[in-house]
Amino acid sequence: ETYADKVQRNQAYKKLDEGDLAYFQSILEPNQIISNNEDDLAFYNEDWMRKYRGQSKLLLKPKTTEQVSEILKYCNSNKLAVVPQGGNTGLVGGSIPVFDEIILSLSSLNKIRSFDNVSGIFKCDAGVILETADQYLAEQGYIFPLDLGAKGSCHVGGVVATNAGGLRLIRYGSLHGTVLGLEVVLADGTIVNSLDSLRKDNTGYDLKQLFIGSEGSLGVITGVSILCPARPQAVNVAVLAVDSYESVQKVFNDARKELSEILSAFEFMDETSQILVSKYLKLDHPIESDSYPFYILIETSGSNKEHDDEKLETFLGNAMENGIVLDGIIAQDETQLRSLWNWRENIPEASQMQGGVYKYDVSIPLKDLYGLVEAANEKLEAAGLVDFEDISKPVVKAVGYGHIGDGNLHLNVAVRKYSKEVEKVLEPFVYEWIQSKKGSISAEHGLGFQKKNYIQYSKSPVEIALIKDIKHHYDPNGILNPYKYV
Ligand code: FAD
Numbered sequence: 001e002t003y004a005d006k007v008q009r010n011q012a013y014k015k016l017d018e019g020d021l022a023y024f025q026s027i028l029e030p031n032q033i034i035s036n037n038e039d040d041l042a043f044y045n046e047d048w049m050r051k052y053r054g055q056s057k058l059l060l061k062p063k064t065t066e067q068v069s070e071i072l073k074y075c076n077s078n079k080l081a082v083v084p085q086g087g088n089t090g091l092v093g094g095s096i097p098v099f100d101e102i103i104l105s106l107s108s109l110n111k112i113r114s115f116d117n118v119s120g121i122f123k124c125d126a127g128v129i130l131e132t133a134d135q136y137l138a139e140q141g142y143i144f145p146l147d148l149g150a151k152g153s154c155h156v157g158g159v160v161a162t163n164a165g166g167l168r169l170i171r172y173g174s175l176h177g178t179v180l181g182l183e184v185v186l187a188d189g190t191i192v193n194s195l196d197s198l199r200k201d202n203t204g205y206d207l208k209q210l211f212i213g214s215e216g217s218l219g220v221i222t223g224v225s226i227l228c229p230a231r232p233q234a235v236n237v238a239v240l241a242v243d244s245y246e247s248v249q250k251v252f253n254d255a256r257k258e259l260s261e262i263l264s265a266f267e268f269m270d271e272t273s274q275i276l277v278s279k280y281l282k283l284d285h286p287i288e289s290d291s292y293p294f295y296i297l298i299e300t301s302g303s304n305k306e307h308d309d310e311k312l313e314t315f316l317g318n319a320m321e322n323g324i325v326l327d328g329i330i331a332q333d334e335t336q337l338r339s340l341w342n343w344r345e346n347i348p349e350a351s352q353m354q355g356g357v358y359k360y361d362v363s364i365p366l367k368d369l370y371g372l373v374e375a376a377n378e379k380l381e382a383a384g385l386v387d388f389e390d391i392s393k394p395v396v397k398a399v400g401y402g403h404i405g406d407g408n409l410h411l412n413v414a415v416r417k418y419s420k421e422v423e424k425v426l427e428p429f430v431y432e433w434i435q436s437k438k439g440s441i442s443a444e445h446g447l448g449f450q451k452k453n454y455i456q457y458s459k460s461p462v463e464i465a466l467i468k469d470i471k472h473h474y475d476p477n478g479i480l481n482p483y484k485y486v
């Protein structure tokens with residue numbers, strides 16, 4: 001599916017010409033420009049889900065903040081539309097062009113700037129890959145306060161631009177708390193620098209917060225300063241099986257009380273998500289004895305292995321004794337620990353391996369959270385569109401998993417192909433369902449293109465008007481990431 005059938009090109013934007021190209025060639029090296037070659041541009045024009053495809057003819061890779069500033073200044077004066085792009089792992093069609101927007105890739109702006117091993121403050125360029133940042137910090141005994149399945153490709157700037165949540169938000173909190181400062185280039189080329197900010201700084205509005213989660217619509221993030229905690233010395237991972245969604249909630253409640261300060265992740269996965277991962281990895285599930293309706297992944301992180309082991313074992317012993325947990329496994333070494341995480345982190349890949357996936361990333365009060373997966377499957381079944389085995393049906397199944405510790409469900413509808421028929425059954429049904437439970441239509445992936453027409457399900461008209469005001473103030477010509485949610 002291209003998304004150009006849903007929106008018209010805005011003719012106010014200039015079409016790229018030879019003169020523009022000559023200007024960019026005058027400020028950048030040849031290896032910082034990809035133009036006109038469809039094959040070389042293909043990766044940057046298409047999103048991770050292979051659901052949306054743009055038609056940009058030009059990609060620029062600035063190496064310095066000053067180059068970003070020169071590019072934007074020129075684009076703003078000439079009304080050339082621009083889409084900022086990090087690792088292109090975003091899941092709402094926000095990181096790629098819709099029409100012929102210039103792709104501004106941050107991938108060559110990728111230097112670690114500094115690390116203070118007393119305060120734990122880490123500063124880097126936006127284009128540093130998340131895993132590279134975390135490996136650097138590991139060598140210093142520290143950890144990046146955010147982790148997610150796309151860590152090998154996504155950028156530090158990209159996760160800040162989306163305000164990604166990830167696997168350990170329950171422990172380290174949101175980027176709105178851990179990011180201390182940003183360097184941002186505004187649409188007109190102005191460089192705003194708050195990288196020197198301190199842990200505490202109440203001098204007026206906290207402007208950086210506006211850019212965290214702004215999805216490339218307000219400015220281009222070029223540098224990030226973030227507070228990193230000490231790397232835990234002892235880490236345990238357990239995967240548990242339970243018989244109902246009620247039991248998932250019960251285990252969560254108990255884990256918070258009994259594991260308290262050492263709990264660092266609490267993820268849940270339904271049975272079908274694990275069957276799909278099993279097919280994808282071509283492996284048997286670590287809990288081999290039987291198949292269960294729900295699985296839970298618990299991670300603990302602390303400073304004293306013996307203390308943590310004892311706490312976790314007591315907790316699991318009690319949970320099995322009182323019959324809530326039916327089966328379980330605790331990783332015995334680093335390899336097993338990684339492999340247990342794989343059963344969680346590979347769900348996104350596994351759920352789209354048969355052709356595609358419709359993704360809904362939602363916050364819903366815990367008691368109703370899994371109800372959305374059941375409602376989606378019922379709706380798809382009633383329309384005769386779903387069958388796990390029958391390849392003549394477009395939908396394989398709707399699966400549910402996610403960061404239950406944060407009240408965040410991922411509803412992934414695994415499909416054999418993208419189709420209007422399936423989309424019509426799911427939308428606006430899913431958004432109406434979420435609204436009826438007073439949830440949010442985007443917990444952590446943002447709105448991008450996918451949810452541009454649905455923002456009103458989670459924001460009031462007054463809030464939407466304020467968002468538009470801010471956008472207009474920072475980007476009066478609307479050159480930054482157009483056709484998306486603002
Ligand atoms: P991109 O995809 O390139 O861009 C995302 C958005 O940010 C776009 O709107 C783009 O215009 C903008 N942008 C990017 N860089 C900049 C910049 N420097 N300045 C201004 N705007 C910019 N998300 C979660 O929250 N939690 C998860 O657990 C999680 N798991 C994931 C697992 C997988 C396998 C995948 C593929 C994705 C996952 N995501 C998750 C989605 C998540 O949004 C991205 O992985 C990440 O936040 C995007 O980073 P990126 O560098 O790839 O940005």
Ligand code: MLT
Nearest residue numbers: 091149345348359402410
């Ligand atoms: C995850 O938590 O794995 C991602 O945010 C979910 C997704 O791919 O939908």
Ligand code: ZN
Nearest residue numbers: 166403410444
């Ligand atoms: Zn997630």
